[in-house]
Amino acid sequence: MQHQRNTGHTGEVRKATAEEVHQRIELLWERLQERKREQVVSLQERLEVRRV
Amino acid sequence: KHWDDDTDPEDDQIDDTDDIDPEAEYAAWKLRELKRVRREREAIEAKEKELAEIERRRNLTEEERR
Amino acid sequence: MSKSEFHRADERRFLDERGSSGPLAPNGLNPATIMEKAVRERIIDSYFYKEQCFGVNEADIVDRVVEHVDFIGGVAGTVQKPTPFLCLAFKLLQLAPSDDILNEYLQFGGEKFKYLRALALFYIRLTRKDQDVYKTLEPFLEDRRKLRRKGRNGTSLTYMDVFVDDLLTKDRVCATSLWKMRKRDILEDLDMLEPRVSPLGNIEDLLEEEDEELRKAEE
Numbered sequence: 001m002q003h004q005r006n007t008g009h010t011g012e013v014r015k016a017t018a019e020e021v022h023q024r025i026e027l028l029w030e031r032l033q034e035r036k037r038e039q040v041v042s043l044q045e046r047l048e049v050r051r052v
Numbered sequence: 053k054h055w056d057d058d059t060d061p062e063d064d065q066i067d068d069t070d071d072i073d074p075e076a077e078y079a080a081w082k083l084r085e086l087k088r089v090r091r092e093r094e095a096i097e098a099k100e101k102e103l104a105e106i107e108r109r110r111n112l113t114e115e116e117r118r
Numbered sequence: 119m120s121k122s123e124f125h126r127a128d129e130r131r132f133l134d135e136r137g138s139s140g141p142l143a144p145n146g147l148n149p150a151t152i153m154e155k156a157v158r159e160r161i162i163d164s165y166f167y168k169e170q171c172f173g174v175n176e177a178d179i180v181d182r183v184v185e186h187v188d189f190i191g192g193v194a195g196t197v198q199k200p201t202p203f204l205c206l207a208f209k210l211l212q213l214a215p216s217d218d219i220l221n222e223y224l225q226f227g228g229e230k231f232k233y234l235r236a237l238a239l240f241y242i243r244l245t246r247k248d249q250d251v252y253k254t255l256e257p258f259l260e261d262r263r264k265l266r267r268k269g270r271n272g273t274s275l276t277y278m279d280v281f282v283d284d285l286l287t288k289d290r291v292c293a294t295s296l297w298k299m300r301k302r303d304i305l306e307d308l309d310m311l312e313p314r315v316s317p318l319g320n321i322e323d324l325l326e327e328e329d330e331e332l333r334k335a336e337e
Contacts, residue, residue: 016175021180024178029231081279
């Protein structure tokens with residue numbers, strides 16, 4: 001039974017705690033900020049290329 | 053993403069970015085909030101008026117009620 | 119491990135328990151029947167629900183909102199397709215998140231992701247007791263962030279505070295009939311609520327201020 005649960009064969013999904021929800025929000029926010037920074041960098045690079 | 057395959061093009065025209073003009077956005081909110089407060093106040097006034105009317109009728113004599 | 123530490127990955131049991139032994143929401147309603155039958159059927163049939171809402175827990179909900187929700191709404195388009203917003207609200211009815219988790223959605227998450235806050239507000243309106251709905255929702259009348267809304271008449275722009283006001287005063291929001299709460303003044307009379315103070319302060323003071331300004335202008 002335990003094995004089945006871990007491999008997801010029982011059709012059950014573990015409940016999340018408030019702490020886990022908090023951490024997930026933090027992770028997704030960091031990821032979004034990272035993506036934004038990359039966009040700024042790539043935009044600057046493109047501008048650099050154009051200038052050359 | 054086939055669940056939004058029929059995304060209509062007008063969506064892109066509606067920009068939900070915040071803090072483009074914070075002052076104007078605050079002013080617009082203040083107006084909305086004032087309207088809500090006024091509406092709540094008017095509702096209270098209407099209720100009080102209604103209660104006063106009920107009270108007035110109760111105080112009328114049989115004669116006056118006819 | 120106790121059974122209660124797990125959710126069903128799908129909604130089958132949730133729907134089977136309709137009207138029987140399933141746990142009720144804090145406001146006494148059966149979460150399985152809060153949305154109308156026709157809407158529930160459309161949700162369960164939708165690609166979004168099948169692909170993005172299976173085997174999802176309370177933390178995964180945040181991923182789905184961040185990735186897929188960029189407008190609020192119930193059903194949209196000529197085929198009345200349920201929006202990702204509505205599908206995720208339905209999923210929340212199944213997951214029945216605790217107040218602690220809802221608080222993360224509203225506050226910590228809500229500051230960062232406005233559509234997550236909107237979803238939590240909608241869900242709280244559907245499931246919590248009336249005095250808790252007022253207490254929890256009203257502070258967000260101060261949130262003036264923009265929201266895209268999609269409905270029968272296409273897409274429009276609205277605001278978080280307007281959405282909150284709709285949830286508190288309208289009968290129907292996002293293709294869902296809202297259960298009838300007692301009016302605010304009744305709850306005040308019962309000492310269940312303090313009168314609401316607007317973030318703008320006392321309205322009498324405000325009106326006085328306006329008069330004062332008028333007087334000054336006349337001088």
